[in-house]
Amino acid sequence: MSQPPSADELRNRLIDEVQQKVRLNSDVERVMRKVPRDAFLPGITLEQAYADQAVSIKDNPQGGPLPLSCASVPSVVAMMLSQLDVQPGDRILEIGAGTGYNAALLAELAGESGHVTSIDIDLDVALHARTMLDRAGYQHVHVMERDGLIGAPENAPYDRTLAAVGLWDVPTAWWDQLKEGGRLVLPLRWRGQTRSVTLTRHGDTLVSEGMELCGFVPIIGQDGEKTTALNADGTIRVIHDEGQAVDADALGDSLSKAPGIQVMSGQRIGGEESFDGVWLRATATDDRVCRLQVPPDAQELLARPAVPVRTPVLIDGDSLAYLILRREGADPQRPYQLGAAAYGSHAEKLAQDLIAHIEAWGVARTAVPRLTITPAKSDVPAGPGHVIRKQDSRITLAY
Structure with a gap:
């Protein structure tokens, strides 16, 4: 009788599958082949841990259709990490701790000279992430129970910020915590759709460098x-x-x-x-x-x-x-x-x-607009294009 595939075999098989769906950079591929996703998802089978699907880790206490927190689909994780383009030594803020798996990947990408802060509004979720990271050898990742809309100013400024929750608006607090030239990747919602948008800060303007269709559990605290x-x-x-x-x-x-x-x-x-x-x-x-x-x-x-x-x-x-x-x-x-x-x-x-x-x-079926974001109270002009006004920001879209 043949032996069932090992975790390493299943992990490599999964990343091979992800590569057919997402254009991975070499560093993201390397760390996803290294970090064991199953170590962050106790209680499920190896086959489930290495399927290209989301895994709920805490149900919504209000009985909503979406879970309060989950492990994202691996191909979406790979897509967003490729968008983020982490460099060795980067200081990184992650909004939405999930299982801790994302933070482990970020820690590998940033290397020994980098620093990762991962925050979550839910105590149980933050505790799960902290426990799983400790067990997997990532004690140096800083996990905090914190409202993601506030960010983590004590460890700022950040070279990279990654939101693993859906955002209807860019919180005002995030602007001062992102370095000039820093990169923000977030699932941004407008007009009912969600896109994972790559944004670079240029003064009081965030400028898009690409966007991909996605879907995420919405952040708690935004009701626009x-x-x-x-x-x-x-x-x-x-x-x-x-x-x-x-x-x-x-x-x-x-x-x-x-x-x-x-x-x-x-x-x-x-x-x-x-x-x-x-x-x-x-x-x-x-x-x-x-x-x-x-x-x-x-x-x-x-x-x-x-x-x-x-x-x-x-x-x-x-x-x-x-x-x-x-x-x-x-x-x-x-x-x-x-x-x-x-x-x-x-x-x-x-x-x-x-x-x-x-x-x-x-x-032009594959064309995407140029998206820029400015603070709602900024004197910086919105620029050419169609403006969508939100509570904290103005989004401008132009083809």
């Missing part, structure tokens, strides 16, 4: 993102930013009364081809963009969204238009056609506006 139910049982919901007008009664009335319309674009995609860039591009010009959630048991009430749990939607008064997919035509390479389903008195206009966003994306 709202959820509004459009039907009585709450199965159809819109996730939107504060300041975006969403009239639940008017929209729900339109959904229940009208059959709606469907308009198709000239853009087609293959079965594995991403179309999330439509959403991203729309946010760079249009303040009506939100996120629509429609679970399977509610899809008979309206046309099926492109991705039921997260589809871009334009909202205006009693009307909405959202992205749909339709399998049409004889093109085997790109069998799906992108379009819009719309409801309400302005259905036709909103559908055409969404089609315009789809067509604009189709011209």
